[in-house]
Amino acid sequence: MKTSNLLWHTLLLLLFLCWQQPQAVHAQASHEAFLAGDLLPDAPELAVRGTYKVGVRTIDVVNKGQLNILKAANGTEPLYDRALKLEIWYPAQVTEKSKETVVYESTLGRANDPKRPLIPFTFTGRAIRDAAPQTSEGAFPLVIVSHGYPGSRLLLTYLTENLASKGYVVVAIDHTESTYKDVTGFQSTLLNRPKDILFVLEYMAQAGKEKSNSFLSGLADANNTALIGYSMGGYGVLNVAGAGFSPQLTTFFSSMTGGSKAIDVRTASHAAYKASIDPRVKAVVAFAPWGMERGVWDAEGLKELKIPTFFVAGSQDDISGYEKGVKAIYAGAVNADRYLLTYINARHNVAPNPPPSQTLKPELMEDYYHYAEPAWNERRINNINQHFVTAFLGIHLKKQDYLKYLQVEEDANKATWPGFKPRTATGLELLHTSPAK
Incomplete structure (x- = not known):
């Protein structure tokens, strides 16, 4: 029994x-899994998503008749139609039942490196593919995003989605000949970064007009634009915003291209460059902008940067440099109201999404470290960036009362910063300098 x-x-x-x-x-x-841009428990106040549902669309545009610098030789200037792929996030009009998720398609590896083969991968974001735009509230400020070299338009989705949820139209560019899939000669990136950004600004301005036959009609306000750039994207957005290149860059560019002077028109002293400064650009965010250590800028060029600028850098940046790199740009931009947020002990990767899960293999360490920071949690960096970019753009594009979030003790170890939980801003420094009088 x-x-x-x-x-x-x-x-x-x-x-x-x-x-x-x-x-x-x-x-x-x-x-639910943690996605890029989601909040950690210690996320600062303004990192939270806004009240708008987010739509996303991919479109292809063509900038016709551009100089093909990769084929220029012996004084010839061949032209080509330069195709660009854009990813656009925007406030969307959706039903409550719509699930706010999207699958992005990206690539690991580098097209010009046989040791790093291209590996397609997907990852999930918080947006709705091809959702109807929210047009009942008028046009939203425009934000243009430029990636690193190499990179992709999907490198900062934690930030692009977050800004769209707060009432911005955000467009990120795949810079041809500078993405993982098609990276090639560096001279193309040097020449085309600012040109691509200016072209996309004008494209968005036309598409945003009433009765333009674009889904952006009445949605994007290009007269109220901010630029965000990372690394070579930072190089590009600073030049568009007023920091003209130096004669030293023209010499370097000419040596790479067999004597081409095509980049001269983006130098500080050139009349065409001065005429190209676009008053529609109201603010700039430059993550780890490249070039100062290579003589890309000098005092004359930097003093022409006059719009509000928010720099972000790692104190150990070994790509763009810090003391003689990003911090030197910050110091030299004497006529701009400017900030410098520093991640102490971080290197160069202060802008991108967290490393994709596909990179968590020993043999893909180089791809992993194209995203990861050795001394910082990338998710935490993302939340902090969301907070400060929200404050900075909110002030300058939306006239929001966010100034208190930027008026902080320089060294976060000495005081609790507004919007941060006690002890959670450790390792950060925020400098501010008003324009010279």
């Missing part, structure tokens, strides 16, 4: 465990 009872209890226990296991699996599966 005792044996029978034991068997019976054992059977009941096994049945219970078999029933319980699927429930546990189901509970785990239903728990």
